[in-house]
Amino acid sequence: MKRIATFTKPCCVSWVGILATSSTSLPLPPSPPKRTSPFNPSGPFGPGTSSRCRSPLDHSCSTRCRVGPSSSGPGAFAFSPKIVYHKRAMIIFIYGDDGPRLKTKLLQLTTQFTTKFDTTGLNLASFYNSPPAMGELVGALTYPDVLQAVMSSPFLSEKRMVIVHNLMDGLKKDDAIMWADGLAKTPSSTILVLVDNLDPTKVEKHELFKRLKDGAEVHTYAEVKREGAALYSWLIDEAKKQGAQLSLSVATDLATRVGDDAWQLQNELAKVVAYANGAAITTTMLDLLVQSSSESNIFAFVDAISQRDAKNALRLLATERAAGSVDFYLLTMLARQIRILLQICVLLADEPGAAADVAKRLSLHPFVAGKATSQAKRFTLLQLLNLHQLLVKLDHDAKTGGLDAGLAVDRLVAEMLAI
Known part of the structure; x- marks a missing residue:
């Protein structure tokens, strides 16, 4: 009597062996055709060879299969599976609009990786959807290049790390599905880090995140607004x-x-x-x-003027000129600041209780709105209207050649201090 032994697993090739109970040796069945694994193109599934097979559904197992003579009896043919379960490949999401904490977390991860796995830096690859920091060795953010880096084997190491920056920024749904399908095949030897400096709610609604988040390590850093x-x-x-x-x-x-x-x-x-x-x-x-930003210097400059602190105002003006700021630029920045003060003054005149809503109502950054609101309270509406009228005249004269731009700035500053 002949018995049929079958080994079947959803993620593996099924083999059927015929076990003979008689003492007569049966010839071995012909060798199965060599097949190529989609995860290891060079690894054939053939007699006497081993290859790794993964589930296309959940990547939850790997199987090493060996086909060859069995020790159960002469002439017998057997399938001897050796099943090894492994953890899902590591995918790490780091996202949010708090840039400093994002960079700190990424630095922590890369430091841990290089210390434990890759002191040479040969197994660390970065891809950017925006210009990288100066001096960084990076690759282009294209699907083939990223997938090639992700699927590559580590060089003389257990692991490699691939970092992709701002992939979800502007990525359409159809493209997101393609990327998700490709990145879902990340091997367990690769640590894939997806860094997105975006609003957390935008990331969490993104198709790529929704398809890859299960089983992934997630770090969220929402920006904390600080002022005053x-x-x-x-x-x-x-x-x-x-x-x-x-x-x-x-x-x-x-x-x-x-x-x-x-x-x-x-x-x-x-x-x-x-x-x-x-x-x-x-x-x-x-x-x-500390190198002050031009906008911060203008705030400090107007602060000094609003407090009628001529000495400090002139010192700040000289500092800006020494730093290379041209007078046309200074005139433009002063014009912008005067217009902001005028808008705030008009808003508060119409709605005295609207001070807390200045940033939202005038579409200003909270820091800018806070500084400008305190400055606007030191001027009257009439004073700001007169300054704006003078500004229009000086700007016209400077641009038509009727007045040197430096003299235009000096006159505007003198008028502001004289109020």
């Missing part, structure tokens, strides 16, 4: 964590120079902390090390 006292307190705490002392007045000065960009503030603070070397941070150190 909260911003200064955060700077003081950050300095303390780095072993430095930062007073409230110096923290205020730093925020005024740099603005409320958290990433830039952290970079500037790190420079000053390193220079202070444990000593208290002073305004002199800020003067030496």
